[in-house]
Amino acid sequence: MIDALAQAESAVAACLDRATWAADEQDLVTALDVAHRLEQRVAAIKLTLVRELDGRGTATAQGASSTAVWLRDRLRLGVGAARRLVELAATLDAAPVGVRDALAGGAVTIEQVRVIAETVETVQSVAGAAAADKAVGVLVDWAAQFDAALLRRLGTRILGHVAPEVADAAAQAALRAEESRAARDRHVTLSEQPDGRLRLTGSLDTEAAALLRAAIDPLTAPAGPDDTRTPGQRRHDALADVCRLALRTGELPDHGGDPTQLVVTTTYDMLRQHLDTGTLDTGGHLTPEAVRRLACDAAILPAVLGSTGQVLDVGRQRRLITGPLRRALVLRDGGCAFPGCDRPPRWCDAHHIQHWADGGDTSLANAVLLCGHHHRHIHHGDWTVRLGGDGHPEFIPPAWLDPDQLPRRNHYHRRR
Structure with a gap:
Protein backbone atom coordinates (compact mmCIF):
# COMPACT_ATOMS: atom_id res chain seq x y z
CA MET A 1 0.00 0.00 0.00
CA ILE A 2 2.79 2.42 0.87
CA ASP A 3 4.53 1.82 -2.46
CA ALA A 4 1.29 2.27 -4.39
CA LEU A 5 0.46 5.49 -2.53
CA ALA A 6 3.99 6.80 -3.13
CA GLN A 7 3.65 6.16 -6.85
CA ALA A 8 0.24 7.86 -6.87
CA GLU A 9 1.70 10.83 -5.01
CA SER A 10 4.47 11.14 -7.60
CA ALA A 11 1.96 10.98 -10.45
CA VAL A 12 -0.20 13.67 -8.85
CA ALA A 13 2.84 15.86 -8.21
CA ALA A 14 3.77 15.55 -11.89
CA CYS A 15 0.33 16.83 -12.85
CA LEU A 16 1.01 20.05 -10.96
CA ASP A 17 3.86 20.81 -13.38
CA ARG A 18 1.64 20.52 -16.44
CA ALA A 19 0.65 23.75 -18.20
CA THR A 20 -3.15 23.83 -17.96
CA TRP A 21 -3.31 26.91 -20.15
CA ALA A 22 -2.23 24.83 -23.14
CA ALA A 23 -5.10 22.30 -22.80
CA ASP A 24 -8.38 22.74 -24.62
CA GLU A 25 -11.61 23.20 -22.68
CA GLN A 26 -12.86 19.62 -23.05
CA ASP A 27 -9.56 18.22 -21.76
CA LEU A 28 -9.76 20.53 -18.75
CA VAL A 29 -13.29 19.33 -17.96
CA THR A 30 -12.25 15.69 -18.29
CA ALA A 31 -9.21 16.28 -16.06
CA LEU A 32 -11.46 17.92 -13.46
CA ASP A 33 -13.77 14.88 -13.42
CA VAL A 34 -10.81 12.51 -13.02
CA ALA A 35 -9.29 14.62 -10.25
CA HIS A 36 -12.62 14.60 -8.42
CA ARG A 37 -12.93 10.81 -8.62
CA LEU A 38 -9.35 10.47 -7.46
CA GLU A 39 -10.08 12.73 -4.51
CA GLN A 40 -12.97 10.50 -3.40
CA ARG A 41 -10.88 7.36 -3.75
CA VAL A 42 -8.07 8.84 -1.70
CA ALA A 43 -10.66 9.92 0.89
CA ALA A 44 -11.91 6.33 1.12
CA ILE A 45 -8.35 5.10 1.74
CA LYS A 46 -7.78 7.80 4.35
CA LEU A 47 -10.98 6.94 6.23
CA THR A 48 -10.13 3.23 6.15
CA LEU A 49 -6.74 3.99 7.72
CA VAL A 50 -8.29 6.25 10.36
CA ARG A 51 -10.83 3.60 11.28
CA GLU A 52 -8.16 0.91 11.63
CA LEU A 53 -5.89 3.14 13.73
CA ASP A 54 -8.84 4.12 15.91
CA GLY A 55 -9.79 0.49 16.42
CA ARG A 56 -6.23 -0.44 17.41
CA GLY A 57 -6.03 2.34 19.98
CA THR A 58 -2.95 3.85 18.38
CA ALA A 59 -3.77 7.33 19.61
CA THR A 60 -4.03 6.43 23.28
CA ALA A 61 -0.98 4.18 23.02
CA GLN A 62 1.01 7.20 21.85
CA GLY A 63 -0.24 9.33 24.72
CA ALA A 64 -3.13 11.20 23.08
CA SER A 65 -6.50 11.42 24.84
CA SER A 66 -8.40 10.39 21.71
CA THR A 67 -7.96 9.62 18.04
CA ALA A 68 -9.35 13.05 17.15
CA VAL A 69 -6.74 14.80 19.29
CA TRP A 70 -4.01 12.61 17.80
CA LEU A 71 -5.17 13.43 14.25
CA ARG A 72 -5.25 17.11 15.09
CA ASP A 73 -1.57 17.07 15.98
CA ARG A 74 -0.49 14.52 13.38
CA LEU A 75 -2.26 16.10 10.39
CA ARG A 76 -2.38 19.68 11.71
CA LEU A 77 -6.17 19.79 11.58
CA GLY A 78 -8.63 21.80 13.59
CA VAL A 79 -10.12 19.72 16.38
CA GLY A 80 -13.57 19.92 14.77
CA ALA A 81 -12.24 18.61 11.46
CA ALA A 82 -10.35 15.85 13.27
CA ARG A 83 -13.48 14.72 15.15
CA ARG A 84 -15.44 14.79 11.90
CA LEU A 85 -12.82 12.56 10.27
CA VAL A 86 -13.19 9.95 13.03
CA GLU A 87 -16.99 10.08 12.75
CA LEU A 88 -16.89 9.70 8.97
CA ALA A 89 -14.53 6.77 9.28
CA ALA A 90 -16.99 5.02 11.60
CA THR A 91 -19.87 5.83 9.24
CA LEU A 92 -18.02 4.38 6.26
CA ASP A 93 -17.07 1.27 8.24
CA ALA A 94 -20.73 0.65 9.12
CA ALA A 95 -22.04 1.52 5.66
CA PRO A 96 -23.26 -1.20 3.29
CA VAL A 97 -20.65 -2.72 0.97
CA GLY A 98 -22.24 -1.05 -2.04
CA VAL A 99 -21.76 2.38 -0.50
CA ARG A 100 -18.10 1.75 0.31
CA ASP A 101 -17.54 0.49 -3.23
CA ALA A 102 -19.20 3.60 -4.66
CA LEU A 103 -16.87 5.84 -2.65
CA ALA A 104 -13.81 3.79 -3.59
CA GLY A 105 -14.86 4.07 -7.23
CA GLY A 106 -15.18 7.83 -6.96
CA ALA A 107 -18.92 7.73 -7.69
CA VAL A 108 -20.00 9.44 -4.45
CA THR A 109 -18.55 11.97 -2.04
CA ILE A 110 -17.90 11.62 1.68
CA GLU A 111 -20.92 13.76 2.54
CA GLN A 112 -23.12 11.68 0.26
CA VAL A 113 -21.85 8.55 1.99
CA ARG A 114 -23.01 9.92 5.34
CA VAL A 115 -26.47 10.69 3.92
CA ILE A 116 -26.81 7.32 2.22
CA ALA A 117 -25.69 5.37 5.29
CA GLU A 118 -28.11 7.19 7.60
CA THR A 119 -30.99 6.84 5.13
CA VAL A 120 -30.34 3.13 4.57
CA GLU A 121 -30.26 2.58 8.35
CA THR A 122 -33.68 4.21 8.63
CA VAL A 123 -35.08 2.11 5.77
CA GLN A 124 -33.80 -1.11 7.35
CA SER A 125 -35.41 -0.28 10.70
CA VAL A 126 -38.77 0.37 9.02
CA ALA A 127 -38.92 -2.01 6.06
CA GLY A 128 -36.22 -4.65 6.59
CA ALA A 129 -32.97 -5.72 4.99
CA ALA A 130 -34.32 -6.38 1.49
CA ALA A 131 -35.67 -2.84 1.20
CA ALA A 132 -32.41 -1.47 2.59
CA ASP A 133 -30.44 -3.27 -0.15
CA LYS A 134 -32.69 -1.74 -2.80
CA ALA A 135 -32.28 1.68 -1.17
CA VAL A 136 -28.49 1.51 -1.54
CA GLY A 137 -28.73 1.14 -5.31
CA VAL A 138 -31.33 3.89 -5.68
CA LEU A 139 -29.42 6.34 -3.50
CA VAL A 140 -26.09 5.69 -5.24
CA ASP A 141 -27.79 6.36 -8.57
CA TRP A 142 -29.26 9.59 -7.20
CA ALA A 143 -25.86 10.60 -5.83
CA ALA A 144 -24.58 10.79 -9.40
CA GLN A 145 -27.10 13.60 -10.02
CA PHE A 146 -27.64 15.39 -6.71
CA ASP A 147 -25.47 16.88 -3.97
CA ALA A 148 -25.62 15.72 -0.35
CA ALA A 149 -28.23 18.30 0.77
CA LEU A 150 -30.69 17.45 -2.01
CA LEU A 151 -29.93 13.76 -1.62
CA ARG A 152 -30.98 13.97 2.03
CA ARG A 153 -34.27 15.60 1.06
CA LEU A 154 -34.90 12.96 -1.61
CA GLY A 155 -34.01 10.29 0.92
CA THR A 156 -37.07 11.18 2.98
CA ARG A 157 -39.15 9.71 0.11
CA ILE A 158 -37.00 6.67 -0.55
CA LEU A 159 -39.57 4.26 0.90
CA GLY A 160 -41.93 5.13 -1.92
CA HIS A 161 -39.38 3.59 -4.31
CA VAL A 162 -38.21 0.54 -2.39
CA ALA A 163 -41.12 -0.33 -0.08
CA PRO A 164 -44.30 1.45 -1.23
CA GLU A 165 -46.48 -0.84 0.88
CA VAL A 166 -45.17 0.77 4.08
CA ALA A 167 -44.25 4.22 2.76
CA ASP A 168 -47.44 6.06 3.72
CA ALA A 169 -47.57 4.66 7.24
CA ALA A 170 -43.86 5.31 7.78
CA ALA A 171 -44.15 8.86 6.47
CA GLN A 172 -47.03 9.62 8.82
CA ALA A 173 -45.19 8.09 11.75
CA ALA A 174 -42.06 10.10 10.91
CA LEU A 175 -44.09 13.30 10.59
CA ARG A 176 -45.78 12.72 13.95
CA ALA A 177 -42.42 11.98 15.56
CA GLU A 178 -40.89 15.13 14.06
CA GLU A 179 -43.87 17.20 15.18
CA SER A 180 -43.55 15.81 18.69
CA ARG A 181 -39.82 16.59 18.80
CA ALA A 182 -40.43 20.10 17.51
CA ALA A 183 -43.12 20.73 20.11
CA ARG A 184 -40.86 19.43 22.85
CA ASP A 185 -37.83 21.44 21.75
CA ARG A 186 -39.59 24.71 20.87
CA HIS A 187 -38.31 27.68 22.85
CA VAL A 188 -37.25 31.28 22.60
CA THR A 189 -34.62 32.67 24.96
CA LEU A 190 -34.21 36.39 25.62
CA SER A 191 -30.85 37.14 27.23
CA GLU A 192 -30.20 40.61 28.58
CA GLN A 193 -26.77 41.96 27.63
CA PRO A 194 -24.80 44.32 29.90
CA ASP A 195 -25.16 47.18 27.41
CA GLY A 196 -28.95 46.95 27.25
CA ARG A 197 -29.16 44.88 24.09
CA LEU A 198 -31.03 41.60 23.90
CA ARG A 199 -29.70 38.32 22.54
CA LEU A 200 -32.45 36.33 20.86
CA THR A 201 -32.01 32.58 20.40
CA GLY A 202 -34.37 29.66 20.10
CA SER A 203 -35.92 26.93 18.02
CA LEU A 204 -39.27 27.33 16.26
CA ASP A 205 -41.56 24.50 15.25
CA THR A 206 -42.54 24.20 11.59
CA GLU A 207 -45.72 26.23 11.87
CA ALA A 208 -44.17 29.07 13.87
CA ALA A 209 -41.19 29.14 11.50
CA ALA A 210 -43.53 29.49 8.51
CA LEU A 211 -45.42 32.32 10.25
CA LEU A 212 -42.19 34.17 11.06
CA ARG A 213 -40.90 33.87 7.50
CA ALA A 214 -44.22 34.98 6.04
CA ALA A 215 -44.14 38.03 8.29
CA ILE A 216 -40.54 39.19 7.85
CA ASP A 217 -39.51 37.98 4.39
CA PRO A 218 -41.31 40.79 2.53
CA LEU A 219 -39.47 43.29 4.74
CA THR A 220 -35.97 41.89 4.35
CA ALA A 221 -35.32 43.02 0.79
CA PRO A 222 -32.88 45.94 0.42
CA ALA A 223 -34.73 49.26 0.61
CA GLY A 224 -32.83 50.54 -2.43
CA PRO A 225 -29.41 50.80 -4.03
CA ASP A 226 -28.13 52.87 -1.09
CA ASP A 227 -29.20 50.27 1.50
CA THR A 228 -25.92 49.02 2.99
CA ARG A 229 -27.46 46.81 5.69
CA THR A 230 -26.32 43.20 5.89
CA PRO A 231 -28.93 40.42 5.52
CA GLY A 232 -28.77 39.88 9.28
CA GLN A 233 -29.38 43.57 9.93
CA ARG A 234 -32.32 43.58 7.52
CA ARG A 235 -33.86 40.58 9.33
CA HIS A 236 -33.37 42.40 12.63
CA ASP A 237 -35.11 45.51 11.32
CA ALA A 238 -37.90 43.42 9.78
CA LEU A 239 -38.59 41.75 13.12
CA ALA A 240 -38.74 45.17 14.78
CA ASP A 241 -41.18 46.36 12.10
CA VAL A 242 -43.43 43.34 12.71
CA CYS A 243 -43.44 44.12 16.44
CA ARG A 244 -44.37 47.76 15.72
CA LEU A 245 -47.23 46.63 13.51
CA ALA A 246 -48.49 44.23 16.18
CA LEU A 247 -48.41 46.99 18.79
CA ARG A 248 -50.20 49.37 16.44
CA THR A 249 -53.14 47.01 15.81
CA GLY A 250 -54.47 47.42 19.35
CA GLU A 251 -55.37 43.72 19.40
CA LEU A 252 -52.66 42.60 21.82
CA PRO A 253 -53.49 42.03 25.50
CA ASP A 254 -53.61 45.07 27.75
CA HIS A 255 -49.99 44.59 28.76
CA GLY A 256 -48.72 45.40 25.28
CA GLY A 257 -51.50 46.82 23.15
CA ASP A 258 -50.12 50.35 22.87
CA PRO A 259 -47.12 51.62 20.88
CA THR A 260 -43.79 51.49 22.65
CA GLN A 261 -43.81 53.57 25.81
CA LEU A 262 -40.72 55.31 27.06
CA VAL A 263 -40.26 56.88 30.46
CA VAL A 264 -37.83 59.78 30.12
CA THR A 265 -36.41 60.79 33.47
CA THR A 266 -34.60 64.11 33.64
CA THR A 267 -34.24 67.27 35.68
CA TYR A 268 -36.56 70.21 35.14
CA ASP A 269 -33.73 72.44 33.87
CA MET A 270 -32.55 69.78 31.41
CA LEU A 271 -36.10 69.31 30.19
CA ARG A 272 -36.37 73.01 29.41
CA GLN A 273 -33.06 73.03 27.53
CA HIS A 274 -33.16 69.79 25.57
CA LEU A 275 -34.04 66.12 25.86
CA ASP A 276 -31.55 64.13 27.88
CA THR A 277 -30.94 60.42 27.41
CA GLY A 278 -34.07 58.30 27.78
CA THR A 279 -34.62 55.55 30.30
CA LEU A 280 -36.95 52.73 29.27
CA ASP A 281 -39.28 51.18 31.80
CA THR A 282 -37.26 47.98 31.30
CA GLY A 283 -34.18 49.73 32.63
CA GLY A 284 -32.35 50.26 29.35
CA HIS A 285 -31.03 53.62 28.19
CA LEU A 286 -31.45 55.35 24.85
CA THR A 287 -29.54 58.17 23.22
CA PRO A 288 -31.31 61.51 22.74
CA GLU A 289 -31.45 60.74 19.00
CA ALA A 290 -33.27 57.46 19.60
CA VAL A 291 -35.69 59.19 21.98
CA ARG A 292 -36.46 61.78 19.32
CA ARG A 293 -37.14 59.10 16.73
CA LEU A 294 -39.41 57.05 18.98
CA ALA A 295 -41.17 60.19 20.12
CA CYS A 296 -42.63 60.51 16.63
CA ASP A 297 -44.92 57.51 16.94
CA ALA A 298 -44.65 56.19 20.48
CA ALA A 299 -46.09 57.24 23.80
CA ILE A 300 -43.66 59.17 26.01
CA LEU A 301 -44.34 59.76 29.68
CA PRO A 302 -42.03 62.58 30.84
CA ALA A 303 -41.18 62.18 34.50
CA VAL A 304 -39.88 65.56 35.73
CA LEU A 305 -37.70 65.52 38.83
CA GLY A 306 -36.82 68.38 41.15
CA SER A 307 -33.39 69.11 42.52
CA THR A 308 -33.82 66.60 45.33
CA GLY A 309 -35.12 63.88 43.05
CA GLN A 310 -38.79 64.13 43.98
CA VAL A 311 -41.32 63.71 41.19
CA LEU A 312 -42.75 67.11 40.21
CA ASP A 313 -44.95 65.95 37.34
CA VAL A 314 -45.72 62.80 35.35
CA GLY A 315 -47.28 63.91 32.09
CA ARG A 316 -50.03 62.15 30.17
CA GLN A 317 -49.60 60.45 26.81
CA ARG A 318 -49.86 62.96 24.01
CA ARG A 319 -48.75 64.11 20.54
CA LEU A 320 -49.51 60.74 18.89
CA ILE A 321 -50.42 60.82 15.21
CA THR A 322 -53.44 58.53 15.31
CA GLY A 323 -57.03 58.26 14.20
CA PRO A 324 -58.28 60.68 11.50
CA LEU A 325 -54.91 62.46 11.37
CA ARG A 326 -53.05 59.24 10.54
CA ARG A 327 -55.69 58.31 7.97
CA ALA A 328 -55.22 61.69 6.30
CA LEU A 329 -51.45 61.13 6.34
CA VAL A 330 -51.89 57.71 4.70
CA LEU A 331 -54.12 59.20 2.01
CA ARG A 346 -49.02 49.69 7.68
CA TRP A 347 -45.23 49.32 7.98
CA CYS A 348 -44.65 53.03 8.52
CA ASP A 349 -44.21 55.37 11.47
CA ALA A 350 -45.56 58.89 11.51
CA HIS A 351 -42.53 61.17 11.73
CA HIS A 352 -42.67 64.74 13.03
CA ILE A 353 -40.87 66.93 10.46
CA GLN A 354 -40.04 69.39 13.23
CA HIS A 355 -39.32 67.10 16.16
CA TRP A 356 -41.94 67.03 18.86
CA ALA A 357 -39.10 67.43 21.37
CA ASP A 358 -38.22 70.73 19.68
CA GLY A 359 -41.75 72.08 19.89
CA GLY A 360 -43.10 70.65 16.64
CA ASP A 361 -46.85 70.31 16.63
CA THR A 362 -48.90 67.23 15.80
CA SER A 363 -50.50 68.14 12.49
CA LEU A 364 -50.67 66.98 8.91
CA ALA A 365 -48.37 69.84 7.87
CA ASN A 366 -45.70 68.61 10.31
CA ALA A 367 -45.88 64.87 9.59
CA VAL A 368 -44.62 62.38 7.03
CA LEU A 369 -44.87 58.60 6.75
CA LEU A 370 -41.54 56.74 6.98
CA CYS A 371 -40.76 53.03 7.18
CA GLY A 372 -38.60 51.87 10.08
CA HIS A 373 -35.39 51.88 8.01
CA HIS A 374 -35.86 55.38 6.61
CA HIS A 375 -37.15 56.69 9.93
CA ARG A 376 -33.83 55.73 11.47
CA HIS A 377 -32.02 57.09 8.42
CA ILE A 378 -33.65 60.51 8.74
CA HIS A 379 -32.87 60.74 12.46
CA HIS A 380 -29.25 59.63 12.12
CA GLY A 381 -28.37 60.79 8.61
CA ASP A 382 -27.88 64.08 6.79
CA TRP A 383 -31.16 64.12 4.87
CA THR A 384 -33.84 66.69 5.63
CA VAL A 385 -37.54 66.57 4.82
CA ARG A 386 -40.05 69.33 4.14
CA LEU A 387 -43.41 69.78 2.47
CA GLY A 388 -43.34 71.19 -1.05
CA GLY A 389 -45.60 73.85 -2.43
CA ASP A 390 -48.25 71.25 -3.26
CA GLY A 391 -48.26 69.92 0.30
CA HIS A 392 -46.41 66.67 -0.47
CA PRO A 393 -43.13 65.61 1.18
CA GLU A 394 -39.81 66.20 -0.50
CA PHE A 395 -36.39 65.18 0.74
CA ILE A 396 -33.17 67.19 0.51
CA PRO A 397 -30.11 64.93 0.06
CA PRO A 398 -26.84 65.75 1.83
CA ALA A 399 -24.27 67.81 -0.09
CA TRP A 400 -21.84 64.90 -0.28
CA LEU A 401 -24.48 62.93 -2.20
CA ASP A 402 -25.79 65.79 -4.37
CA PRO A 403 -23.80 69.05 -4.35
CA ASP A 404 -26.85 70.86 -5.76
CA GLN A 405 -29.09 69.32 -3.06
CA LEU A 406 -32.05 69.11 -5.40
CA PRO A 407 -35.24 67.97 -3.65
CA ARG A 408 -36.31 64.38 -4.31
CA ARG A 409 -39.72 62.75 -4.06
CA ASN A 410 -41.14 59.27 -3.88
CA HIS A 411 -42.80 58.45 -7.20
CA TYR A 412 -43.59 54.86 -6.29
CA HIS A 413 -46.89 55.53 -4.49
CA ARG A 414 -49.70 56.82 -6.64
CA ARG A 415 -50.78 60.34 -5.82
CA ARG A 416 -54.26 61.78 -6.26
Missing part, protein backbone atom coordinates in the same frame (compact mmCIF):
# COMPACT_ATOMS: atom_id res chain seq x y z
CA ARG A 332 -51.55 61.90 1.29
CA ASP A 333 -48.32 59.85 1.32
CA GLY A 334 -49.59 56.39 0.31
CA GLY A 335 -46.70 54.68 2.11
CA CYS A 336 -43.11 55.50 3.05
CA ALA A 337 -42.45 58.88 1.45
CA PHE A 338 -38.67 58.49 1.20
CA PRO A 339 -37.56 58.51 -2.46
CA GLY A 340 -37.60 55.05 -4.02
CA CYS A 341 -39.16 53.20 -1.06
CA ASP A 342 -42.17 50.93 -1.65
CA ARG A 343 -43.09 50.13 1.97
CA PRO A 344 -46.88 50.28 2.51
CA PRO A 345 -48.52 52.49 5.17
